[in-house]
Each structure stands twice: as structure tokens, then as C-alpha cells.
Amino acid sequence: MIRFRKVFKSFRADSLALKDASFHIAKGEFAFLTGHSGAGKSTVLRLVYVDQLPTSGEVRVSGFNTTRMRHRDVPKLRRRLGIVFQDFRLLEDRTAEENVAFALEVTGVRRSIIAPKVMRVLTQVGLAAKAGAYPRELSGGEQQRVAIARALVNDPLVLLADEPTGNLDERATRGVFQLLRDINANGTAVLMATHDLSLVRSVSHRTIELQDGAIVYDSAIDDGEAGAVVR
Ligand SMILES: Nc1ncnc2c1ncn2[C@@H]1O[C@H](COP(=O)(O)OP(=O)(O)O)[C@@H](O)[C@H]1O
Ligand SMILES: [Mg+2]
Numbered sequence: 001m002i003r004f005r006k007v008f009k010s011f012r013a014d015s016l017a018l019k020d021a022s023f024h025i026a027k028g029e030f031a032f033l034t035g036h037s038g039a040g041k042s043t044v045l046r047l048v049y050v051d052q053l054p055t056s057g058e059v060r061v062s063g064f065n066t067t068r069m070r071h072r073d074v075p076k077l078r079r080r081l082g083i084v085f086q087d088f089r090l091l092e093d094r095t096a097e098e099n100v101a102f103a104l105e106v107t108g109v110r111r112s113i114i115a116p117k118v119m120r121v122l123t124q125v126g127l128a129a130k131a132g133a134y135p136r137e138l139s140g141g142e143q144q145r146v147a148i149a150r151a152l153v154n155d156p157l158v159l160l161a162d163e164p165t166g167n168l169d170e171r172a173t174r175g176v177f178q179l180l181r182d183i184n185a186n187g188t189a190v191l192m193a194t195h196d197l198s199l200v201r202s203v204s205h206r207t208i209e210l211q212d213g214a215i216v217y218d219s220a221i222d223d224g225e226a227g228a229v230v231r
Contacts, residue, residue, distance in 0.1 A: 001027045001157060001189060002048055007057035009043055009213075017043045019213040021057075023220075025191055025206075027157070030184040032200050033193040035210035041193035044210070045160050048191070049081050050074050062157055079107060082151030082159040082188075086166035088143045090135040096122065096146045097131040103150045121149040125179060141172030148179060158189040165196060173199070 002025040009018035018040045025031050033041045046052045047059045050066045059066045062080050064073060090099050100118045109117075122128045125145040135143050144164060151159055161180060165173040177199055184190045194200065200207055209217040 001025060001062055002191065003058075003060040004044070004047070005058040005060075007047065007054045007059060009040075009047065009052065010055050016213050018047075018054075021210075021213075021215050023208055023215060023218055025158070025189060028184070028187055028189050029206060030181065030190045031192070031206040031208060033191065033208050033210065034195065034197065034200055036195060038212075039210040040213040041195075041210060042162055043213075045083075045162050045191070045193055048158075048160060049078055049083055079154050080157045082148075082154065082156035084144065084147045084151050084159070084161045084164050086163040088135070088140075088147045088167075090143055090146055090150075092135050095132050095134055096127060096138065096149075099135070099146055100150045100153050103153050107154065117153055118149075121152045122146075124152065124183075125149045139172065140168050141175055144168065144172070144176050145179065148176070148183070152183065152188070156188060158191060159183060161190065161192040163193055163195070165194065165199070 004021050004023050007018055007021045008016060010016045021044070033044055035041055043052065047054060047066065048061055053067055061077060064077050069077070091102065094102065097118055100121060101114050104114050104117060119128060119131070122131050125148050127142060127145050127149065130138060130142060135146070138146065159180065164180065165176050168176060173196070180190050180192060181203070207217070207219045208215055
């Protein structure tokens with residue numbers, strides 16, 4: 001469903017944000033992207049949601065080759081993706097419910113089906129009771145749940161999460177992480193960038209580790225085949 005083939009990305013002439021990255025994420029999979037700050041995790045996600053194009057190599061997402069696709073197909077592809085960020089990115093002047101509804105309104109969904117869909121995802125993330133609250137009235141963990149509800153409302157194939165627990169305390173981190181796992185158990189693929197190794201080690205999900213733009217470990221590949229990366 002997501003396939004990188006020999007992907008290089010450079011933002012400046014003298015450095016590479018991504019070096020020869022190849023991997024495949026299957027439908028329904030849960031995969032971590034790990035690595036230190038600056039390793040290239042966000043760059044991988046930005047290439048997936050076509051915020052960036054590879055300098056060379058191929059990025060395929062849900063049947064589209066992002067370099068070759070038509071410009072007008074980009075919104076169509078993005079609608080198949082849900083995206084959440086470390087800093088939530090909610091609209092401050094809209095309630096939880098309105099933030100989620102907005103993601104449907106921009107796609108031209110009929111008004112009559114917006115409200116029930118919004119309540120369904122708010123219930124799924126455990127926030128139905130706070131539908132009318134503004135972001136400033138919610139804790140960090142609750143704001144991230146709203147952002148996750150917004151990402152889910154279009155029934156995405158994959159949820160992309162860039163350090164989704166980076167601004168949360170331990171307890172909220174556990175809650176949001178469990179929610180992402182529940183969403184995955186319901187069939188949505190999750191690709192989660194995190195440098196929180198305690199989370200990564202608490203489960204046995206697929207793990208792709210980046211170091212200075214290169215994939216140095218992929219748990220889907222036998223260590224021997226991967227070129228004997230010692231961790
Ligand atoms: N828009 C950009 N312009 C220039 N350099 C960038 C840009 N985005 C990322 N980089 C560089 O690419 C490398 C990888 O960054 P990033 O993917 O954000 O890493 P991570 O998310 O793992 O912290 C870093 O060296 C970063 O400085
Ligand atoms: Mg990042």
C-alpha cells in the first residue's frame with residue numbers, strides 16, 4: 001500500500017535527508033518509524049502525503065506514484081490518508097465537533113451525514129461527552145484525540161502519525177498509543193514516527209529505524225539479510 005523504492009531526498013545541495021530508502025507497508029499494518037531527531041522520520045511521512053516529492057527513487061501510495069501522478073489527484077490521495085502531528089493543529093475557534101466536521105465539509109460531503117459521522121468518530125476516540133468543548137478547554141491528550149478523530153472521519157486507509165505523543169505526559173501517551181492500536185485492530189494501517197523507545201519496546205510491531213536518512217534496521221527483514229546491523 002505504501003512502497004518506497006531507492007528513495008533519496010535532499011533539501012540542500014550538501015546533505016541528504018533520505019538515502020536510498022526502500023520499504024513496504026502492507027494494508028492494515030502497524031509500523032513504527034524510529035530514529036533520533038533529524039534522522040528523516042518526518043521526511044518519510046511528508047513524502048507519503050505528497051507534501052514533498054523524492055529527489056530520486058519512487059514513492060507509491062495506494063496505487064499512485066507520487067512523482068508521476070496528476071496534480072488534481074493529490075487531494076484524492078490525501079483523502080485516503082489521515083494525518084496527526086505532535087502539536088495537534090486544531091482550529092482554536094472551533095469546538096471539537098466543528099474541528100472534525102470541517103474535515104468532511106471541505107470534501108463536499110452532504111450536510112445530513114456529517115453530524116452522525118462526527119459523533120461516531122468522537123465516540124470512537126472516547127470524547128463524545130466533550131464534543132462542544134474548544135481546544136483550550138481540553139487537555140493535551142484530549143486535543144490529540146480530537147485530531148485523531150478528525151484524521152479518521154474520512155475512513156482513511158492509513159493513519160500517519162508524526163510524534164503523536166511528543167507533547168503528552170506519560171499517562172496521556174499511553175492512552176493515545178492504545179487508541180492508535182485499537183484503530184489499527186479495526187483495520188486501519190498506522191505509520192507512526194516516534195523517538196519514544198519505551199513505547200516501541202512495549203509492543204512487537206514492525207519497526208523501521210532511520211539513522212542520518214538511511215534505514216539501518218527493518219524488523220520485517222531478517223537481521224542477516226539486512227546487512228547485519230547490530231543494535
Ligand atoms: N524543509 C526542509 N528544508 C531543509 N532541510 C530540511 C527540511 N526538512 C527536513 N530537513 C532536514 O532533513 C533532515 C531530516 O529531517 P526530519 O525528516 O525532519 O527528521 P526527523 O523527523 O527524524 O527529526 C534533517 O537534517 C533536517 O534538517
Ligand atoms: Mg520529525
